[in-house]
Amino acid sequence: MAIPRREIDWQEFGELCKRLAVDVAHRGLPDAVVGIARGGTIVGTTLSFMLNLEFFPIRLAKQGGSTRVIVAPTKELADRSVLLVDDMSRTGDTFKIATYELQRVGAAAITTLALCKREPGFVPDLSALAVSAVDKVAFPWGREELVDGRFTLRKL
Numbered sequence: 093m094a095i096p097r098r099e100i101d102w103q104e105f106g107e108l109c110k111r112l113a114v115d116v117a118h119r120g121l122p123d124a125v126v127g128i129a130r131g132g133t134i135v136g137t138t139l140s141f142m143l144n145l146e147f148f149p150i151r152l153a154k155q156g157g158s159t160r161v162i163v164a165p166t167k168e169l170a171d172r173s174v175l176l177v178d179d180m181s182r183t184g185d186t187f188k189i190a191t192y193e194l195q196r197v198g199a200a201a202i203t204t205l206a207l208c209k210r211e212p213g214f215v216p217d218l219s220a221l222a223v224s225a226v227d228k229v230a231f232p233w234g235r236e237e238l239v240d241g242r243f244t245l246r247k248l
Contacts, residue, residue, distance in 0.1 A: 097228045098208075100221075105232050108207060108220040109135065113142040115218050116175060122203060123172035126150055126165060128190050131179030134233050135207045139177060150190050159189050170198030179231060181206035184214025207231075 100108070116122070121143060127136025129151035140147035151163035176190055187204050194202050204216035208229055211222050223229055236243045 095226060095228050096224070097230060098221075098223050099230045100208075100232060102232045105138075105207075109138045109142060112205060112207070112218060112220050113139055116143060116203075116205070119203065119218075121145065122175040122201070124148055124169060125175045125177060126169070126190070126194065128152065128176070128178040128186055129163065131207075131231060131233070132177045134231075135179050135205075136175075136177035139175070139205075145175075150193060152186055152189055159185060161189070161193055165190075165194050165197050165199070167197050169194060171200050173201040173203070174199045175203050175205055177205045178216075179207045180229065181209040181214050181216045181219065187214060187216065 116139065122145065124146045125136045125140040125143070126148045127133035129149050133149050137147050148166055148169060149163055150165050152159050153162050174194055176187065176194065178186060181187065191202050191204070203218065205218040206216045207219070208221045208223055209216060209219040210225050212225060234246055237246045
């Protein structure tokens with residue numbers, strides 16, 4: 093039995109981000125956007141441009157069942173409200189660790205946002221699309237890769 097695959101193209105990505113930007117604005121604009129590398133930086137950067145907000149990255153790495161911080165959030169986020177962004181919300185572990193790191197540097201308030209959320213799974217404050225726990229999601233930035241000088245479809 094084939095695993096369901098949810099394809100998101102660039103046009104849909106743009107529409108989902110526009111909808112999220114409106115949702116963020118209705119809640120009250122934060123002071124900054126923090127994107128969790130890698131996919132969260134694409135979504136976060138897009139939203140930061142749409143909302144005219146400063147963007148900061150955070151990078152985490154999962155290894156052997158644990159997650160470590162590779163690029164920590166900057167202390168410039170102290171006393172600021174932050175929109176914490178990732179492309180996918182699954183268990184919430186990444187959001188929880190990134191939230192802890194933002195609190196450690198003194199962020200005043202943190203709102204979580206995922207382009208897609210798995211159901212069941214961690215529920216971020218904002219999301220644009222819900223997918224089942226078994227669905228594979230193909231984001232437009234991960235669809236192709238350069239191999240031997242030619243672009244080929246990436247295997248999910």
